[in-house]
Amino acid sequence: MVERNSLLLVTLLLGFFGNASTAEETAVGKALYAQSCAACHGVKLEGGKTQSLIDSIWQFGQKRSYVFRNIKYGIADFAMPAYEVALTDKQIDQVIDYILAMEKEIGTPKPPLPQALHTLDYQVKVEVVADGLDVPWAIDFLDKRRALVTERGGQLRTVVDGKLLPQPVSGTPEVVAEGQGGLMDVAVDPEYAENGWIYLAYSHALPKREGKGRPLTMTRLVRGHIRENAWVDQEVLYEAAPEFYGSTRHHYGCRIVFDPEGYLYFSVGERGIGRHAQDLSRPTGKVHRIHRDGSIPKGNPFVGVEAALPTIFTYGNRNPQGLAVHPQTGRVWESEHGPMGGDELNLLSAGRNYGWPEVSFGRNYNGNIISELSDRAGIDAPALYWKPSIAVCGIDFVRGDRFPKWRNQLLVGALKYEEVRLLDIRGDRVIHQEIILKNAGRVRDVACGPDGAVYVVLNGPGTVLRLTPADPDGVFSSL
Ligand code: HEC
Structure with missing residues (x-):
């Protein structure tokens, strides 16, 4: 009984840590590899018809979850077959264990x-x-000599003449550095030389509720000045109502840009709840437009529309991680983390719907179809999409x-x-x-x-x- 219990415990622990491997498992992985993979990746994993798997270069993603996905669902357009049907999840894990063991044993280090x-x-x-730097997230420039860099853990760092100053800026806002959240974008006002404003986007928490789970969080936008390496004069430019805060820790968006007319655009991801991106009464899954002092432009597309938030510029955006303004046209381009095979580049137009989650080229990361549709009337198609993501x-x-x-x-x-x-x-x-x-x-x-x-x-x-x-x-x- 005791023995069985400890065996059970070991099994549970193995299951929990997932990638623990034994010599036996490696042998199984080796056999599976020889049978299914060697013809293309080489008998000794050194490459053959296609690339080596032991050169420490993982061009389609190094994290184990990415490697797993690449084997299970294949790599579309690159002739890497999907093993979804041929191998069980456990067998895929065994093959990965074998590949990683070989990489350690005979692999060449990353150049x-x-x-x-x-x-x-x-x-x-x-x-x-x-x-x-500790997980840097963004960079922007004060002038030709000085740049600011955010670290997701919550620090704002300064680079002067190509050297990182040892002291972070003190007094920056407290962030929730969990999951994908933390101190994210930094943006310098287009008229910084005159007004000194610096903008930050980050994951902000409501005060913890007595006896309830972890604090609820949401994207928040502030601006302030930096004086003697301290963050001062802070003003809150955008803060969602408490009911829009959530317990998830991903898809915060958080990019900030300015267009030539001086509008400020910022993104908020859908926080993991896709349908909210289509709901105009919610701030998530949107790109918003405000004035630089936080006031709302009268010309925004949903001003005066009942049950719509007036800051919204576009909707149906899953997790916009990039925003940039074209130097000649002044129009805003947006990059968006899609599901598997659905990363997008969009050209934003006021009031338009970019489709998430009703229309997508991607599939869920478990392989499920999200939408049969990759385009539909009334929804702006991406200028470009990346499949695989x-x-x-x-x-x-x-x-x-x-x-x-x-x-x-x-x-x-x-x-x-x-x-x-x-x-x-x-x-x-x-x-x-x-x-x-x-x-x-x-x-x-x-x-x-x-x-x-x-x-x-x-x-x-x-x-x-x-x-x-x-x-x-x-x-x-x-x-
Ligand atoms: C028909 C040939 C073929 C077979 C069989 C095959 N692969 Fe691949 N594999 C490819 C190609 C092609 C690529 C993409 C390589 C490129 O574009 O450089 C690839 C890429 C990969 C990658 C991504 C590597 C990276 O750099 O991120 C992994 C992991 C991988 N294969 C594992 C496997 C495993 C495990 C098996 C067996 C279960 C297998 N492959 C079977 C052709 C094959």
């Missing part, structure tokens, strides 16, 4: 950060401007004189695929896409600085990179 990148138009120099995140347009051939093209960061892509956009269409950085780490944010350089915020290693042309007038410029 160091590249010093230079070869892109179609430029040879690009890569420098590290800040390192050792790259885990799209921050976006920004290239401005300035440093990369003239890239001017007005859109930089797109991807977490899972560890990429920076460059999108050539004409009008409302994306006509070309190039991967300019790959496998340097999970990309949380990208930004073009006032110096015209491209800044890349890497979530994983906690690094900010600076990209500049190594050959501004060199061989590549004649292409």
Whole structure:
């Protein structure tokens, strides 16, 4: 009896930790691998018809859950078959255990950060401007010499002349750094030189309710000044009514941008409840537009519409992780974390519906169909969607004189695929896409600085990179 109980306990623990493996399990994994995978990935996992699985490069996502998903559902468009039918979940886990054990035993370590990148138009120099950050989320610039970087845990950091100051800004608002939440976007007022305003978006908690579970949270927007490295003069610009706070800890949105007319746009994800994105009486699953002092523009699309919130600019947005304003047209582009195979790039128009969850190219992460529809009258189709999902995140347009051939093209960061892509956009269409950085780490944010350089915020290693042309007038410029 005692023995059975302890066996049960071991089984439960194995089940709980999921990826514990024994020699026996590895042997099962090895056999399954030989039978199902070796023909393409090589007998020793070294690659063959396709890539190696032991080179420490996981171009479709390194987290175990991503690897699992890639095997179970396959990788559409890349000829990686789905094993949903052929293998049970347990067998997939056994194969992964075997692959990871082999990676540890004979794998090659991940190559160091590249010093230079070869892109179609430029040879690009890569420098590290800040390192050792704790899950950085966003970057924005005070002037040509100084940048602010948020750390999701709640700290606001300053980079001066390419050096990270050791002391974070004191007195910034308290955040709920759980799940996907924390201190998220930082945005510098377009007239910062005159007014000094800095904007923050973060996950905010209501006071804990006596005897009830954990505190309820929601996206909140504030602005303030920084004086002597302290956050002061704080004003709350957007705070949802308490009934819109929720117990989930994901899909906060939280991106902030300004258009040439001075409007402030910010995003709020649907907090995990898809149908709320279609409900105009709720703030979640929306992009909102306000004046920079928090007041509501009279020209907003739902002002005067009964039972609709007047701050709403667009709806049906799942979890908008990137917002950027086109330097010439002044229009707002939005990137949105979709479900599996449904990451989107949208061009936003006032009052429009972007479809979530009624219309999507993606599937739920358990493989279920969300919607049979990928388009429908009355719903704006994305300008571009990524299937499989790259885990799209921050976006920004290239401005300035440093990369003239890239001017007005859109930089797109991807977490899972560890990429920076460059999108050539004409009008409302994306006509070309190039991967300019790959496998340097999970990309949380990208930004073009006032110096015209491209800044890349890497979530994983906690690094900010600076990209500049190594050959501004060199061989590549004649292409
Ligand atoms: C018919 C050939 C084929 C077979 C069989 C196959 N794969 Fe793949 N696999 C691919 C291709 C192609 C890719 C994408 C590679 C690329 O684009 O570089 C891929 C990608 C992957 C990836 C993603 C790697 C990354 O870098 O993120 C994993 C994990 C993977 N395969 C595991 C498996 C496992 C486990 C099996 C057996 C159960 C298997 N594959 C069987 C062709 C195959």
